[in-house]
Amino acid sequence: MRVVLLRHTPEPEVTIAAAARISTSPLPTRHLMEKEGQEEAARLIDRLINAGHMSPLEHSSFTLSLEGISRVTSHQLVRHRLASFTQRSQRYVRMSEPKFVTPPTLSATPELRARFEKGARASFDLYIELVEAGVAEEDARYLLPSAMETEVVMTMNARELITASGLRLCPRAQWEIVSLFEGIKAEVARVAPTIGKHLRPKCYKLGYCDEFKSCGLFPTLKEMTKTV
Numbered sequence: 001m002r003v004v005l006l007r008h009t010p011e012p013e014v015t016i017a018a019a020a021r022i023s024t025s026p027l028p029t030r031h032l033m034e035k036e037g038q039e040e041a042a043r044l045i046d047r048l049i050n051a052g053h054m055s056p057l058e059h060s061s062f063t064l065s066l067e068g069i070s071r072v073t074s075h076q077l078v079r080h081r082l083a084s085f086t087q088r089s090q091r092y093v094r095m096s097e098p099k100f101v102t103p104p105t106l107s108a109t110p111e112l113r114a115r116f117e118k119g120a121r122a123s124f125d126l127y128i129e130l131v132e133a134g135v136a137e138e139d140a141r142y143l144l145p146s147a148m149e150t151e152v153v154m155t156m157n158a159r160e161l162i163t164a165s166g167l168r169l170c171p172r173a174q175w176e177i178v179s180l181f182e183g184i185k186a187e188v189a190r191v192a193p194t195i196g197k198h199l200r201p202k203c204y205k206l207g208y209c210d211e212f213k214s215c216g217l218f219p220t221l222k223e224m225t226k227t228v
């Protein structure tokens with residue numbers, strides 16, 4: 001898996017802070033933008049997030065290339081409706097290499113890993129056979145396993161990044177999407193460290209776990225009320 005930040009709003013944190021300040025300042029935003037410093041912007045963004053005033057965070061967006069993720073993970077990812085996605089098509093691009101994501105639970109047991117890879121490879125080989133016999137890629141691809149690697153370009157604004165990371169960095173989310181969001185967090189934090197800091201499981205902001213079962217990081221509300 002490889003995560004690469006391709007583009008982002010220039011000065012993403014200054015842009016958010018200057019936009020937020022228009023609500024309490026008579027100055028035009030272009031002047032607020034010129035006056036805004038990195039440190040004041042960081043402090044304001046912390047205050048906005050802690051108070052739940054999230055709409056100014058929609059003014060900065062990040063476009064990332066997400067390479068070598070499985071179709072299992074891309075399927076989970078595109079459930080985030082407030083982002084934009086473009087994915088390499090298995091209709092128009094012939095899958096020429098058998099590249100699969102192997103879950104670590106399988107990697108730990110060589111025999112199971114070998115069986116998994118054999119099964120995935122057999123599906124891939126039959127796909128190639130069908131395509132070479134004249135079946136359209138769009139139909140032959142029904143055979144390809146969900147472990148098959150794919151590439152997605154994703155654009156998310158800072159608000160949606162915080163929402164999605166709150167869900168996907170939760171230790172109860174699946175290992176591959178957790179790892180993907182760890183990569184996204186690292187890339188975003190390079191250019192927007194304050195936003196990067198807020199890309200974390202949602203329990204940190206809530207102060208409790210709102211899942212049915214806690215991973216142990218924070219107690220659930222039920223567990224908290226029991227101890228009071």
Ligand SMILES: Cc1cc2nc3c(=O)[nH]c(=O)nc-3n(C[C@H](O)[C@H](O)[C@H](O)COP(=O)(O)OP(=O)(O)OC[C@H]3O[C@@H](n4cnc5c(N)ncnc54)[C@H](O)[C@@H]3O)c2cc1C
Binds near residue numbers: 079167168
């Ligand atoms: C651990 C885990 C397990 C999961 N298991 C399953 C599963 O078994 N089956 C399954 O189908 N899905 C599952 N999901 C996916 C989940 O149900 C959501 O589809 C996904 O996490 C996207 O979240 P979202 O809808 O809150 O956010 P987004 O689509 O990213 O939207 C962000 C926020 O915008 C608002 N919003 C967006 N669209 C609307 C709308 N139409 N109306 C009102 N408000 C809106 C909401 O406040 C939302 O939280 C799972 C997710 C996780 C993290």
